[in-house]
Amino acid sequence: MSFADSLDILYEDNHCLALNKPAGWPTTHFDGKDETVDRLAKAYLAEKYAKPGNVFLGVVHRLDKPVSGVLLFARTSKAAARLSEQFRDGAVEKQYWAVVEDAVSGRRDPQVPWAAADAGSLEDHLKKNEPNARVEVVPADTPGARFARLLFTVRGRHGGLTWLDLRPHTGRKHQLRVQLASRGCPVYGDLRYGSDHTFGHAIALHARSLTFLHPTTREQVTVTAEVPKLWRGRFAHLLANPER
Numbered sequence: 001m002s003f004a005d006s007l008d009i010l011y012e013d014n015h016c017l018a019l020n021k022p023a024g025w026p027t028t029h030f031d032g033k034d035e036t037v038d039r040l041a042k043a044y045l046a047e048k049y050a051k052p053g054n055v056f057l058g059v060v061h062r063l064d065k066p067v068s069g070v071l072l073f074a075r076t077s078k079a080a081a082r083l084s085e086q087f088r089d090g091a092v093e094k095q096y097w098a099v100v101e102d103a104v105s106g107r108r109d110p111q112v113p114w115a116a117a118d119a120g121s122l123e124d125h126l127k128k129n130e131p132n133a134r135v136e137v138v139p140a141d142t143p144g145a146r147f148a149r150l151l152f153t154v155r156g157r158h159g160g161l162t163w164l165d166l167r168p169h170t171g172r173k174h175q176l177r178v179q180l181a182s183r184g185c186p187v188y189g190d191l192r193y194g195s196d197h198t199f200g201h202a203i204a205l206h207a208r209s210l211t212f213l214h215p216t217t218r219e220q221v222t223v224t225a226e227v228p229k230l231w232r233g234r235f236a237h238l239l240a241n242p243e244r
Helices: 037-049 077-088 175-181 229-234 236-240
Strands: 009-012 016-021 068-074 093-101 119-129 134-137 146-158 161-168 205-213 220-224
Touching: 009 220, 016 037, 037 068, 068 077, 068 220, 077 205, 093 175, 119 175, 134 175, 146 175, 146 236, 161 175, 161 236, 229 236
Parallel strands: 068 205
Antiparallel strands: 009 016, 016 068, 093 161, 093 205, 119 134, 119 146, 146 161, 205 220
16 A cells, blocks of 8 residues: 555645544654654655655654644755744744533533634643643742643534634643643543543544745745544534534
């Protein structure tokens, strides 16, 4: 089987490669044991362009292992530097879709922001808890705490679940997962942060789109990824009747 058959390529030119990352795969390797998306992408490029030797592929951002959606790579060192700078400066517009569990199943909790309004923002200070491999919401004056801001819009509600459109303004580790769970509404399937449900190798968090400036033409590029088939089955009623 061709490597191209293993990847859902969303955008490709001489400078960039974007694909729809499947849930359950690490973005890149650290200890060399697991198969990773970047290794598969390198094999795809080597096969497609008959490139001998090592293929350059710049990892300019990452998605958590259980998260699906748009993953962007750079194909040249110049593109990698320019795209990485955009991510550092917050110049890349990120859109995520999430399905979260209601704080109290079957009714809206007034303490949950999207129970009172269909759009708003979440602002917290986050800190890594290294021993527990988790991130936590902490008081603003906690040493090492980092500010996190997230905009939300409700897209639908059904059966104790809420479908949210999320636009992070900061890029903290596990930010979306922690900010949602801290309101008593974990991402569906996110057992690490309190979900009561399993969702295969995934959690119901999907990187829906990325908008960035092309590293050489400087034109705006938007790449969009369809949700996994698992969403269409598990959340059929929720996705079928969006509120906006």
